Amino acid sequence: MESFTFHVPTKFVFGRGAEGKAGEEAKALGARRALVHYGSGSCVRSGLLARVEASLRDAGIETVALGGVVPNPRLGLVKEGAALARKERVDLVLAVGGGSVIDSAKGIAAGALDEGEIWDFYERTRVPQKALPVGCVLTIAAAGSESSWASVVTREDGRKRSLHAEAVKPKFALLNPELTFTLPPFQTASGAADMMAHVLERYYSPSAGVDLTDRLCEGILLSILENLPRALKDPADYDARANLMWAGTIAHNNTCGIGRVQDWGSHALEHELSGLYDCAHGAGLAVVFPAWMRYAVEHAGGAARTAQLAVRVFGVDPRAGTESGRALEGIARFKAFLESCGLPTSFKALGAKREDIPRLVDMLEPERRTIGQFLRLDRQTATAVYELCCQD
Amino acid sequence: MESFTFHVPTKFVFGRGAEGKAGEEAKALGARRALVHYGSGSCVRSGLLARVEASLRDAGIETVALGGVVPNPRLGLVKEGAALARKERVDLVLAVGGGSVIDSAKGIAAGALDEGEIWDFYERTRVPQKALPVGCVLTIAAAGSESSWASVVTREDGRKRSLHAEAVKPKFALLNPELTFTLPPFQTASGAADMMAHVLERYYSPSAGVDLTDRLCEGILLSILENLPRALKDPADYDARANLMWAGTIAHNNTCGIGRVQDWGSHALEHELSGLYDCAHGAGLAVVFPAWMRYAVEHAGGAARTAQLAVRVFGVDPRAGTESGRALEGIARFKAFLESCGLPTSFKALGAKREDIPRLVDMLEPERRTIGQFLRLDRQTATAVYELCCQD
Numbered sequence: 154m155e156s157f158t159f160h161v162p163t164k165f166v167f168g169r170g171a172e173g174k175a176g177e178e179a180k181a182l183g184a185r186r187a188l189v190h191y192g193s194g195s196c197v198r199s200g201l202l203a204r205v206e207a208s209l210r211d212a213g214i215e216t217v218a219l220g221g222v223v224p225n226p227r228l229g230l231v232k233e234g235a236a237l238a239r240k241e242r243v244d245l246v247l248a249v250g251g252g253s254v255i256d257s258a259k260g261i262a263a264g265a266l267d268e269g270e271i272w273d274f275y276e277r278t279r280v281p282q283k284a285l286p287v288g289c290v291l292t293i294a295a296a297g298s299e300s301s302w303a304s305v306v307t308r309e310d311g312r313k314r315s316l317h318a319e320a321v322k323p324k325f326a327l328l329n330p331e332l333t334f335t336l337p338p339f340q341t342a343s344g345a346a347d348m349m350a351h352v353l354e355r356y357y358s359p360s361a362g363v364d365l366t367d368r369l370c371e372g373i374l375l376s377i378l379e380n381l382p383r384a385l386k387d388p389a390d391y392d393a394r395a396n397l398m399w400a401g402t403i404a405h406n407n408t409c410g411i412g413r414v415q416d417w418g419s420h421a422l423e424h425e426l427s428g429l430y431d432c433a434h435g436a437g438l439a440v441v442f443p444a445w446m447r448y449a450v451e452h453a454g455g456a457a458r459t460a461q462l463a464v465r466v467f468g469v470d471p472r473a474g475t476e477s478g479r480a481l482e483g484i485a486r487f488k489a490f491l492e493s494c495g496l497p498t499s500f501k502a503l504g505a506k507r508e509d510i511p512r513l514v515d516m517l518e519p520e521r522r523t524i525g526q527f528l529r530l531d532r533q534t535a536t537a538v539y540e541l542c543c544q545d
Numbered sequence: 546m547e548s549f550t551f552h553v554p555t556k557f558v559f560g561r562g563a564e565g566k567a568g569e570e571a572k573a574l575g576a577r578r579a580l581v582h583y584g585s586g587s588c589v590r591s592g593l594l595a596r597v598e599a600s601l602r603d604a605g606i607e608t609v610a611l612g613g614v615v616p617n618p619r620l621g622l623v624k625e626g627a628a629l630a631r632k633e634r635v636d637l638v639l640a641v642g643g644g645s646v647i648d649s650a651k652g653i654a655a656g657a658l659d660e661g662e663i664w665d666f667y668e669r670t671r672v673p674q675k676a677l678p679v680g681c682v683l684t685i686a687a688a689g690s691e692s693s694w695a696s697v698v699t700r701e702d703g704r705k706r707s708l709h710a711e712a713v714k715p716k717f718a719l720l721n722p723e724l725t726f727t728l729p730p731f732q733t734a735s736g737a738a739d740m741m742a743h744v745l746e747r748y749y750s751p752s753a754g755v756d757l758t759d760r761l762c763e764g765i766l767l768s769i770l771e772n773l774p775r776a777l778k779d780p781a782d783y784d785a786r787a788n789l790m791w792a793g794t795i796a797h798n799n800t801c802g803i804g805r806v807q808d809w810g811s812h813a814l815e816h817e818l819s820g821l822y823d824c825a826h827g828a829g830l831a832v833v834f835p836a837w838m839r840y841a842v843e844h845a846g847g848a849a850r851t852a853q854l855a856v857r858v859f860g861v862d863p864r865a866g867t868e869s870g871r872a873l874e875g876i877a878r879f880k881a882f883l884e885s886c887g888l889p890t891s892f893k894a895l896g897a898k899r900e901d902i903p904r905l906v907d908m909l910e911p912e913r914r915t916i917g918q919f920l921r922l923d924r925q926t927a928t929a930v931y932e933l934c935c936q937d
Contacts, residue, residue, distance in 0.1 A: 154722075154783075154784055154787040154788065154791075155560070156559060156560025156561065156563075157557075157559050157560065158556065158557065158558050158559070159556075159557040159559065160555075160556040160557065161553060162554050163552075164550065164551075164552040165549075165550065165551040165552065166550050167548060167549050167550070167551065167803075167804065168547070168548025168549065169548065171548075330546075362784045362788075363771050363772065363775070363784065363785075363788070364768070364784075364788060365764070365765065365768035365772070365788045365791055365792050368763075368764030368765065368767050368768045369761060369764050369765075371760075371764060372757070372760030372761050372763060372764035373757065373760065373761075375760050376756070376757035376760045379755050380755065380757070383755070391546075392546055392754045392755065392756075393755075395546040395804065396546065396754075396755070396756060396757045399546075399757055399803060399804070400757050403800075408795075408800065411559075411791060412559065412787065412791070
């Protein structure tokens with residue numbers, strides 16, 4: 154087990170009506186003026202935004218609202234929000250939405266206290282040392298941004314990059330599973346695929362041993378396998394939604410990444426897909442991850458890890474066939490599960506094009522940065538994984 | 546899933562040499578004068594105490610030392626420590642030891658800022674609203690006190706009670722698995738039994754559903770089953786010790802208790818055993834828990850939970866026999882595991898006496914407080930569980 158520091162200072166308030174605690178939690182942070190950040194009008198139409206703003210006002214906190222975040226949130230709005238936060242002298246950024254809104258809010262929070270170019274943080278030429286406090290009311294179980302240190306933003310030219318900083322970790326997260334009842338099935342499933350990918354990026358570690366961390370990863374995956382079909386069958390199944398929501402949170406706050414080098418190559422490959430095609434991040438991951446796993450099994454020593462996953466999570470008989478055989482059977486079951494939940498698992502189903510592969514690899518820029526720890530991605534390996542995505 | 550608030554602000558620094566970060570972490574809290582609290586002389590003889598004090602001094606922090614904590618830490622020393630903390634005007638209490646030392650440090654931290662009777666906090670007639678910050682250097686993987694809100698203290702008349710307060714949660718915990726290499730096998734195994742009990746108290750929930758929380762509980766238990774024998778075989782197996790150490794931490798900071806009512810009856814039954822016989826807490830739990838489970842299976846609707854545990858953790862065939870049969874087979878395997886690790890699983894093996902049962906039940910005072918949520922303990926049920934402890 155590698156040495157690590159683990160620090161999740163986020164206070165989670167979970168349950169029905171949790172959004173009504175916004176004022177109380179903001180006040181506990183000493184906030185007096187909050188920038189309320191949101192996406193499309195759905196939280197306006199549902200009345201959620203009004204409830205959150207009322208909670209803030211009841212606690213004596215003034216509000217400034219900024220909507221318009223889109224999936225794969227754009228740099229332009231982050232810059233606009235940072236300028237607004239400075240102009241309005243807010244002391245809290247409260248995201249009301251899913252991962253895109255929270256990621257955008259983190260960028261705003263860091264940018265508001267910085268004089269320079271915000272994009273530097275995403276190109277990682279600078280790390281923000283301070284940020285306005287961030288809070289969130291989560292409406293989609295998926296990205297885990299509600300307690301992570303990451304923010305992923307797309308520049309208007311399609312370039313998608315991520316900032317990592319302790320300073321942007323949310324101070325509080327209000328999680329009400331009922332807010333996810335109205336999510337369409339495809340978005341529910343894409344969210345779950347994103348969570349599974351967050352776990353798998355940590356599972357594929359070159360430094361894994363006989364680890365508790367593996368067991369936690371497997372437990373989260375097993376729970377998603379149990380609860381996603383329940384939520385798709387009955388979108389208002391509170392318990393299924395609650396389990397998915399908490400799975401999304403702990404899948405990405407490093408609870409299941411303790412003491413290990415992690416991979417994150419599949420995320421990099423997917424970022425180029427959603428950057429180019431503007432597809433749902435989770436749907437892109439449903440395409441990339443099984444292909445990446447197959448490449449890892451066949452070319453990068455991934456058979457043992459994948460066979461363990463196949464047996465412990467996908468119910469493959471531990472005595473059947475070879476290690477590679479069990480691994481490939483596990484991948485087949487993973488793909489079948491994703492497809493049964495309505496997700497694409499190929500370029501074709503996603504609407505991506507094989508002829509774009511060279512362009513995707515150009516955008517990835519594997520020669521400019523280190524991508525992947527279990528499987529190092531260079532032009533050749535990245536191309537090979539994208540090629541596997543083209544098979545049905 | 547029940548509504549919950551989850552907040553673990555403790556910063557964990559984990560790995561070889563972690564104790565050397567004491568000064569840095571204390572300084573980050575603004576500390577200028579620390580009370581360093583420890584147990585017997587083992588950390589003096591090993592040089593650990595000197596290393597920690599040097600780290601503090603190097604960071605410009607003065608130190609006052611108070612040793613003498615014993616297993617089942619005593620109220621008298623907590624009072625002495627609180628008086629010393631006031632007299633010396635310390636602004637941090639740093640525990641160097643296992644759960645007993647950390648629990649004692651928490652009592653001191655709360656008592657130092659209180660004018661009244663410290664024991665009130667343990668009788669729960671008052672809850673401490675503030676405390677000096679607590680930090681810790683952990684030397685035993687067991688109690689999970691390094692990130693819990695609990696402190697268990699024994700009054701000199703054998704009365705053992707617990708305080709629960711947000712204010713005493715450690716601000717930082719320095720976890721170096723190497724510090725546990727010298728633990729004797731019995732103490733290593735007792736610590737693991739304590740962790741398993743912390744998980745099981747949460748597993749036996751009257752409000753459990755198809756839960757992620759179950760999966761996390763099972764993952765921690767599986768990892769202990771894997772890693773305890775490795776640590777007993779080779780006490781200097783770093784990875785085994787590291788996995789046990791982290792298991793102990795997350796077994797008790799509520800990572801595996803999310804969204805559910807928990808039982809805690811077995812802990813109450815054990816507290817009377819260690820209060821009366823001064824036995825190791827984990828050893829007492831190894832005796833009580835399997836007996837409690839058997840009572841729950843046979844008399845309190847515990848067959849379904851226990852059968853699930855038996856199948857998922859103890860490898861019982863899910864198609865074999867009846868639900869009760871699988872549950873009892875799981876308990877038998879649990880007992881066999883504990884015994885194979887050198888732990889007692891009966892009153893006789895623990896050195897407890899059947900004729901003391903009425904006295905233990907008197908000390909438990911089930912008529913004065915609510916004990917147990919899955920199985921409510923009254924005089925009759927408590928007696929019945931203690932009676933089952935007398936069977937081999």
